[in-house]
Each structure stands twice: as structure tokens, then as C-alpha cells.
Amino acid sequence: MRARKKARSKRTKDGKMAESVLAQAIRNVAEGETRVAQQQLLIRELEKEGSEIGVSDARSLLAVMEENLALMRDRVRMERAKGMN
Numbered sequence: 001m002r003a004r005k006k007a008r009s010k011r012t013k014d015g016k017m018a019e020s021v022l023a024q025a026i027r028n029v030a031e032g033e034t035r036v037a038q039q040q041l042l043i044r045e046l047e048k049e050g051s052e053i054g055v056s057d058a059r060s061l062l063a064v065m066e067e068n069l070a071l072m073r074d075r076v077r078m079e080r081a082k083g084m085n
Helices: 021-049 052-084
Strands: none
Touching: 021 052
């Protein structure tokens, strides 16, 4: 019977457990999704107020946020693929 390698837990300098790269990437996606939803809500509020300049700027920012979120999701996929190897 082969002995399994124990996963070593990494600790930070203050002794706390370090977050895995995959866990951090998943957390980043969740936070990014929350921020995108908040931005979408802000845009709807600005539209109700009739603030065209504000809406335009908010939509531009939303586009950047959505691009970043897509990159974050790609990172999760890459990290999961690494774990399968």
C-alpha cells in the first residue's frame, strides 16, 4: 500500500493559514460579481434620475469591471485545470 503525501498547509508570518490560489481566485470572482451587481444597480438609479453623463460614465466603468470579472473567471478555470494534473 502506497503512503499518500500529506498536503502541507502554508502559514503566513503571523501563523495564520495561507489561502490557496484557487480559493483566493474564487473569492475574487464572488467579490467581483457583487461589485458588478452594485454598479448595475447604480446605473438603474442614475437612469431614473435622468443623469445622462453619470449613466455614461457608470456604463464605461461597468464594462471595465465586467472585463476584469471575465479575467478572474478565467483564472479560476486555469487553477482548477492545474489541480486536475
